[in-house]
Amino acid sequence: MGEVSGTSFTLGTAFRPGTVDADAVHAMVSVLDAQDAAPSIERLRAWALAAADVRRGDACVDVGSGTGTMTRRLARLVGPDGRVLGIEPNGMLRRVAEERCAAAGIDVEFCQGLATELPLPDASVDVVWCERVLQHVPDAQAAVTEIARVLRPGGRALLLDSDHASRVESDIDPAVGRVMLDAFMSQVANPTAARHLPRQAITAGLEVDPDVGSSALVYPQEVLMGSQMARLAAEQAVADGTLSREQAEEALRSQSAAAEAGWAFSAVTVFGFVCRKP
Ligand SMILES: C[S@@+](CC[C@H](N)C(=O)[O-])C[C@H]1O[C@@H](n2cnc3c(N)ncnc32)[C@H](O)[C@@H]1O
Numbered sequence: 001m002g003e004v005s006g007t008s009f010t011l012g013t014a015f016r017p018g019t020v021d022a023d024a025v026h027a028m029v030s031v032l033d034a035q036d037a038a039p040s041i042e043r044l045r046a047w048a049l050a051a052a053d054v055r056r057g058d059a060c061v062d063v064g065s066g067t068g069t070m071t072r073r074l075a076r077l078v079g080p081d082g083r084v085l086g087i088e089p090n091g092m093l094r095r096v097a098e099e100r101c102a103a104a105g106i107d108v109e110f111c112q113g114l115a116t117e118l119p120l121p122d123a124s125v126d127v128v129w130c131e132r133v134l135q136h137v138p139d140a141q142a143a144v145t146e147i148a149r150v151l152r153p154g155g156r157a158l159l160l161d162s163d164h165a166s167r168v169e170s171d172i173d174p175a176v177g178r179v180m181l182d183a184f185m186s187q188v189a190n191p192t193a194a195r196h197l198p199r200q201a202i203t204a205g206l207e208v209d210p211d212v213g214s215s216a217l218v219y220p221q222e223v224l225m226g227s228q229m230a231r232l233a234a235e236q237a238v239a240d241g242t243l244s245r246e247q248a249e250e251a252l253r254s255q256s257a258a259a260e261a262g263w264a265f266s267a268v269t270v271f272g273f274v275c276r277k278p
Pocket residue numbers: 015016017032063064065066067069087088089090093113114115116130131132133136137
C-alpha cells in the first residue's frame with residue numbers, strides 16, 4: 001500500500017479471513033506477538049480466566065484463535081480430561097497456530113470456521129474465548145448469538161474486545177490525530193465493538209457479570225518508532241483526501257521523534273465481559 005506503508009499489509013486486509021499474502025500475514029503475526037507481550041493484555045487475560053473459573057475437564061473453544069496463544073493456554077488449564085478447539089478462518093494464521101502448538105508439544109485441534117457459523121452442536125461447550133475478534137465481524141450480534149447457542153447451561157463466554165474510539169495519542173496534532181483515527185475506524189468492520197457487547201450478549205440470552213474488566217493496551221516505544229498502524233491510518237487518510245501528504249508525514253515524524261525520546265504515548269482500551277448461559 002503506497003508510499004507511507006511500503007507493505008501489502010493494509011487496514012483493508014488486516015485480520016480479514018481471506019488475507020493470505022505472505023507479507024500481510026507476517027505483519028499480522030508481528031502485531032499479535034507484540035500484543036501478547038503487553039503486560040496490560042496479560043492482566044486482562046488473567047482476570048478473565050479467573051473470573052470465568054476455567055477448570056480442568058472443561059470443553060473450550062477459542063473463536064478467532066489467531067496464532068493460538070490462548071488456545072494453548074486454555075489447553076494447559078483444562079488438562080488431558082478437557083478439550084480445546086481453535087476456530088480460525090484465516091488458513092495462514094491457523095497454520096502458524098498449529099506449528100506453535102506442535103512446537104510446544106500441546107495437542108489441540110484447530111479448524112476453519114467463522115464466528116457467525118460455529119461448526120459445533122448446540123449446548124456442547126463450557127467456555128468460549130473470543131478475544132479482539134468481534135471488532136472484525138460486521139454482524140457481531142449474529143456471532144454473539146452463535147456463541148450463546150453452543151454454550152451449555154452454566155457455560156461462560158469471555159468476550160474481550162477493543163473500543164477504538166477510546167484511543168489516545170500523544171505528540172500528534174489532535175485535529176490530525178482525529179482524522180487519522182476516523183480513517184482507521186472506517187476500515188474496521190466494528191470499531192466500537194466493546195460498547196455493544198452487553199446489549200448483544202443479553203439479546204442472545206446470556207447474563208453479563210456486573211464486574212467488567214478493562215485494560216489499556218499501551219504500545220511500547222519501539223512499536224511507536226515508525227508505527228505500522230499509524231502509517232496505515234495516515235495512508236488511509238491521505239487516500240481519503242482528509243489529510244495532506246505533508247500533514248501525514250509530519251504526524252508520523254512527530255510520533256517517531258517522541259518515541260525516540262521515550263515519551264510517546266499511544267493506547268486503546270480493551271474491555272472484558274464475562275457472559276453466562278443460564
Ligand atoms: C486481532 S486478531 C486476534 C487473535 C486472537 N484472538 C488473539 O487475541 O490473539 C483477530 C482474529 O480474528 C479472526 N477473524 C476475523 N474475522 C473473523 C470471523 N468472521 N470469524 C472468526 N474469526 C475471525 C482473524 O483471522 C484473526 O485471527
